[in-house]
Amino acid sequence: MEPSTNPFPKIEESILSLWKEKRIAQQSLEAKRDTSFVFFEGPPTANAGPGFHHVIARVFKDIIPRYKFLKGFAVPRKAGWDTHGLPVELQIEKEIGTKTKSDIEAYGIAAFNRRCQESVWRFKQEWDRFTERIGFWLDLDHPFITYDLQYMESVWWLLKKIWQKGLLKQDYKVVPYCSRCGTPLSSHEVAQGYKDVKDTSVYLKFKSQHAKFENTYFLVWTTTPWTLPGNVALAVNPDLTYVYAKFSNGEIYIVAENRLNVFQESYEVLEKVLGKDLVSIRYEPLFPYLQNKNIPNIGNAFQVLPANFATDQEGTGIVHTAVMYGEDDFQLGKQFQLPEYHLVGTDGKFVSDVTEWQGMWVKDADPKIIEALKNLGMLYRTENITHTYPFCWRCKTPLLYYAHQSWFIMMSQLREQLLKNNELIHWEPGHLQQGRFGEWLREVKDWALSRDRYWGTPLPIWQCEADLKHQIAIGSIQELSKRAWQPNTYYLMRHGESTSNTEGYNAGWPEKEGVISELTEKGKQQVKDVIPMLKAKKIDCIIASDLTRIKQTAEILQKEFPGVEIRYDKRLREVDFGVLNHKPLSEFSGLFINALRAPVEQLFITKPEGGESPLEVQERVFALVREVEHEFHNKNILFISHGLPLWVLEGKLKNLSLQQTYELGQQKNAEVRVCPSLNLPYNEKQEVDLHRPYIDEIALMCPECGGKMMRVSQVIDCWFDSGAMPYAQRHFPFAFMKPGEDPDTIDYPKLLEKMLPFPADYISEAIDQTRGWFYTLHAIAAALDLGPAYKNVVCMGHVLDEKGEKMSKSKGNIINPWDMTERYGVDALRWYFYTVNSPGEYKKFAEKDLGQSVAELMVVLNMLNFFSMYAPERIKTAHMPEPKTVLDRWAIERVRTVAAEVGGLLDTYKIFEASRTLEVLFDDLSKWYVRRSRKQFQKPDSSA
Numbered sequence: 001m002e003p004s005t006n007p008f009p010k011i012e013e014s015i016l017s018l019w020k021e022k023r024i025a026q027q028s029l030e031a032k033r034d035t036s037f038v039f040f041e042g043p044p045t046a047n048a049g050p051g052f053h054h055v056i057a058r059v060f061k062d063i064i065p066r067y068k069f070l071k072g073f074a075v076p077r078k079a080g081w082d083t084h085g086l087p088v089e090l091q092i093e094k095e096i097g098t099k100t101k102s103d104i105e106a107y108g109i110a111a112f113n114r115r116c117q118e119s120v121w122r123f124k125q126e127w128d129r130f131t132e133r134i135g136f137w138l139d140l141d142h143p144f145i146t147y148d149l150q151y152m153e154s155v156w157w158l159l160k161k162i163w164q165k166g167l168l169k170q171d172y173k174v175v176p177y178c179s180r181c182g183t184p185l186s187s188h189e190v191a192q193g194y195k196d197v198k199d200t201s202v203y204l205k206f207k208s209q210h211a212k213f214e215n216t217y218f219l220v221w222t223t224t225p226w227t228l229p230g231n232v233a234l235a236v237n238p239d240l241t242y243v244y245a246k247f248s249n250g251e252i253y254i255v256a257e258n259r260l261n262v263f264q265e266s267y268e269v270l271e272k273v274l275g276k277d278l279v280s281i282r283y284e285p286l287f288p289y290l291q292n293k294n295i296p297n298i299g300n301a302f303q304v305l306p307a308n309f310a311t312d313q314e315g316t317g318i319v320h321t322a323v324m325y326g327e328d329d330f331q332l333g334k335q336f337q338l339p340e341y342h343l344v345g346t347d348g349k350f351v352s353d354v355t356e357w358q359g360m361w362v363k364d365a366d367p368k369i370i371e372a373l374k375n376l377g378m379l380y381r382t383e384n385i386t387h388t389y390p391f392c393w394r395c396k397t398p399l400l401y402y403a404h405q406s407w408f409i410m411m412s413q414l415r416e417q418l419l420k421n422n423e424l425i426h427w428e429p430g431h432l433q434q435g436r437f438g439e440w441l442r443e444v445k446d447w448a449l450s451r452d453r454y455w456g457t458p459l460p461i462w463q464c465e466a467d468l469k470h471q472i473a474i475g476s477i478q479e480l481s482k483r484a485w486q487p488n489t490y491y492l493m494r495h496g497e498s499t500s501n502t503e504g505y506n507a508g509w510p511e512k513e514g515v516i517s518e519l520t521e522k523g524k525q526q527v528k529d530v531i532p533m534l535k536a537k538k539i540d541c542i543i544a545s546d547l548t549r550i551k552q553t554a555e556i557l558q559k560e561f562p563g564v565e566i567r568y569d570k571r572l573r574e575v576d577f578g579v580l581n582h583k584p585l586s587e588f589s590g591l592f593i594n595a596l597r598a599p600v601e602q603l604f605i606t607k608p609e610g611g612e613s614p615l616e617v618q619e620r621v622f623a624l625v626r627e628v629e630h631e632f633h634n635k636n637i638l639f640i641s642h643g644l645p646l647w648v649l650e651g652k653l654k655n656l657s658l659q660q661t662y663e664l665g666q667q668k669n670a671e672v673r674v675c676p677s678l679n680l681p682y683n684e685k686q687e688v689d690l691h692r693p694y695i696d697e698i699a700l701m702c703p704e705c706g707g708k709m710m711r712v713s714q715v716i717d718c719w720f721d722s723g724a725m726p727y728a729q730r731h732f733p734f735a736f737m738k739p740g741e742d743p744d745t746i747d748y749p750k751l752l753e754k755m756l757p758f759p760a761d762y763i764s765e766a767i768d769q770t771r772g773w774f775y776t777l778h779a780i781a782a783a784l785d786l787g788p789a790y791k792n793v794v795c796m797g798h799v800l801d802e803k804g805e806k807m808s809k810s811k812g813n814i815i816n817p818w819d820m821t822e823r824y825g826v827d828a829l830r831w832y833f834y835t836v837n838s839p840g841e842y843k844k845f846a847e848k849d850l851g852q853s854v855a856e857l858m859v860v861l862n863m864l865n866f867f868s869m870y871a872p873e874r875i876k877t878a879h880m881p882e883p884k885t886v887l888d889r890w891a892i893e894r895v896r897t898v899a900a901e902v903g904g905l906l907d908t909y910k911i912f913e914a915s916r917t918l919e920v921l922f923d924d925l926s927k928w929y930v931r932r933s934r935k936q937f938q939k940p941d942s943s944a
Contacts (some may be wrong), residue, residue, distance in 0.1 A: 006854050016509075050126065055817050063906075080146075144729035157732075171405075176399070190393070196389075208254070237312070238275045240274070243257050324344070346399060407459060408447060416718070425788050437774065482705075495549045509520065543628070546573065572639060575614070580609075603662065751898075893920070898918065
């Protein structure tokens with residue numbers, strides 16, 4: 001059907017308008033029912049608009065929750081946004097023109113992260129409109145956001161739990177490393193970036209120093225010439241047979257017997273030996289960069305070592321070993337105490353030790369190294385190969401395997417639990433359970449969690465400056481505050497009774513002659529009465545408002561604290577009353593009485609003309625406290641101020657919500673309240689912000705030696721953020737704890753079972769998420785001993801173009817989802833994806849196929865139109881009329897049978913089979929029932 005004659009887009013728009021008017025989607029989300037069905041939304045990032053592949057994701061996500069809702073389940077569907085990580089950072093780097101991490105630091109981490117945070121909302125409206133247009137019912141008004149403070153606090157709590165179980169550890173080992181982004185990556189990130197590339201491999205010679213035969217060389221093959229300057233050993237398999245092969249030029253090469261086919265000339269076999277007989281033979285290094293350095297264990301280098309990873313399946317059976325640039329190499333180096341020394345910097349460029357190629361990116365140096373080998377007479381030959389190589393999943397830079405200090409979640413220790421939990425999950429397609437996902441779990445690698453980057457959840461590990469082995473994990477904002485290093489204690493004191501109190505007028509700045517508020521005699525005595533208590537507190541400094549009644553209060557105290565400095569600071573002044581200054585207090589109070597009828601937030605932004613709101617007062621008084629925090633350590637500070645400033649300051653120092661602050665109430669005259677130092681990170685808006693760089697300033701006290709602890713510099717893998725969503729989206733466990741409960745010691749499995757919708761009954765994403773979100777959900781749940789995080793998965797194959805090629809901008813084969821929606825309607829897209837093939841298969845999309853989907857849906861619409869034409873205006877459905885014909889009986893039974901069959905298929909997540917079953921029913925009803933019943937409907941029996 002031509003798009004111009006397609007009625008569905010307009011029909012859909014009218015239905016969407018009705019849904020919006022009647023709040024249908026919201027009502028479905030708010031419905032309270034006895035039984036719940038749990039759905040988890042895999043969060044997208046809104047720094048780019050939705051693509052065509054998001055259509056298939058959202059229609060498969062929607063069908064099962066919609067079906068379950070119609071079956072009587074409550075189905076909460078919370079939207080979410082994934083906001084951290086390299087995808088966001090790299091976009092901002094392109095915009096501001098930074099090339100390196102040092103460029104970012106020169107730009108400013110705070111400014112950079114602020115740009116990142118702003119960018120993730122650029123396309124939110126388009127995403128919301130897209131989600132609503134395709135009829136995917138989600139709670140878009142209350143989404144979880146991974147950069148949100150409460151979300152991040154829950155992530156910290158999860159990480160501390162994993163730390164407490166001994167699964168979060170720091171280690172120095174070889175990791176997949178992106179030299180452009182300057183950070184290690186996890187195995188699941190690496191899995192998303194492999195490409196088949198053409199490279200030049202080399203066969204090269206290492207001259208043996210063994211006296212058995214002259215001119216003897218170990219022949220080695222490598223695909224990474226850039227690692228050769230870092231060579232420290234050669235590896236042979238001790239159980240393989242190796243041969244000494246002599247050539248006409250007098251040179252003798254040692255290779256594995258099964259790899260003699262690498263030679264292109266004739267040779268004579270002089271001798272055969274086992275690999276173990278070659279062990280400990282020394283050889284001459286190719287390059288002098290390590291040989292001439294005074295580094296630990298250099299005496300163990302440049303010899304042949306036994307290793308089972310050396311095989312005769314490729315190459316020569318002899319493996320060049322550069323311990324800093326290969327996982328097997330590194331482990332061999334540990335086993336035989338080989339020297340560990342980097343010739344490559346974290347920027348992927350050779351360091352100054354490598355004089356010929358200093359400052360050159362290593363992959364660019366490959367041709368020059370090959371040329372140098374040729375000039376040295378150590379190149380046997382080159383060979384062009386096509387092999388699979390890992391690239392950064394975001395910036396597309398070739399990855400290096402690089403020895404680096406990183407933090408790991410020891411997933412290898414959880415392998416059996418991961419596999420056991422996987423057995424409890426229903427997969428569609430089923431082969432994924434033991435295939436792609438099961439294989440991944442069987443070969444699971446430790447999760448390289450840390451990222452040497454900026455925009456992400458900071459790793460909540462603090463190290464002692466006196467001893468780096470002293471480490472703690474922080475699991476909550478409260479704990480961060482409690483563990484402060486040399487914390488101050490703050491005493492908040494209101495002035496004694498004053499004339500403005502007794503006479504009931506507003507007394508702010510500027511003070512006016514004749515109405516200056518001064519202490520009454522009662523007020524002076526009130527101040528004197530608190531002196532004994534303050535002396536017991538050993539006050540180190542007094543900071544006071546510069547209004548008269550405060551100065552009088554401070555002067556009384558000064559006589560009793562002669563050695564204590566008193567400072568006056570205008571930021572502690574009374575609220576600015578604006579036009580109400582020196583007017584009756586009732587006029588000012590009246591503003592707030594009116595505000596109390598609105599939500600509490602309104603009260604805190606209420607202000608008189610030309611005056612200040614409570615939040616503005618809070619901002620200025622807290623700015624003073626932050627300065628004091630930086631100046632003083634382990635001191636007792638007395639602030640003397642007025643009722644409202646102290647009220648909002650106390651709320652801020654105790655990290656209270658506005659409602660909790662309101663409930664505090666203002667201090668009485670001369671009342672003193674104590675507040676501990678709030679050792680928390682604040683951004684420029686004076687909001688608690690756990691992001692860098694604010695968190696980097698927070699010092700803690702070492703519980704082992706009392707020393708100063710600072711946070712390690714890394715942030716975490718953004719995939720941990722999304723994998724944490726079952727817990728963090730509801731601020732678990734903090735939102736469910738009773739007052740006084742400790743998040744470190746609560747019975748969290750019991751609390752989770754009682755309070756959280758967990759595990760998910762259903763999730764759905766594309767096939768690549770077996771290495772992404774599916775895995776991280778599974779991994780975190782296993783680390784917490786919670787069993788599987790989800791029960792049922794529908795996994796989708798990617799949408800390709802009609803030639804079977806991946807869609808990309810460079811190929812010009814991208815499909816605009818809005819174009820397809822406007823031309824064919826969403827139901828046609830839905831029907832296409834449900835019926836074209838099984839969800840897990842690739843979809844070779846051709847636009848003409850949508851025309852076929854429209855034609856199939858027109859069959860249903862035509863039947864409905866036919867029914868509407870001949871049906872009575874009012875149909876009583878309480879009692880089904882008796883069928884009059886065989887066709888009637890057949891149709892009724894056919895519908896009943898298909899309804900039961902489709903329900904059973906959807907209950908087992910067989911979406912394709914259910915859709916095809918309906919497709920056949922539509923065809924049967926149209927061709928067999930409607931066509932053959934036209935006369936019956938057109939001339940109905942009057943007795944009917």
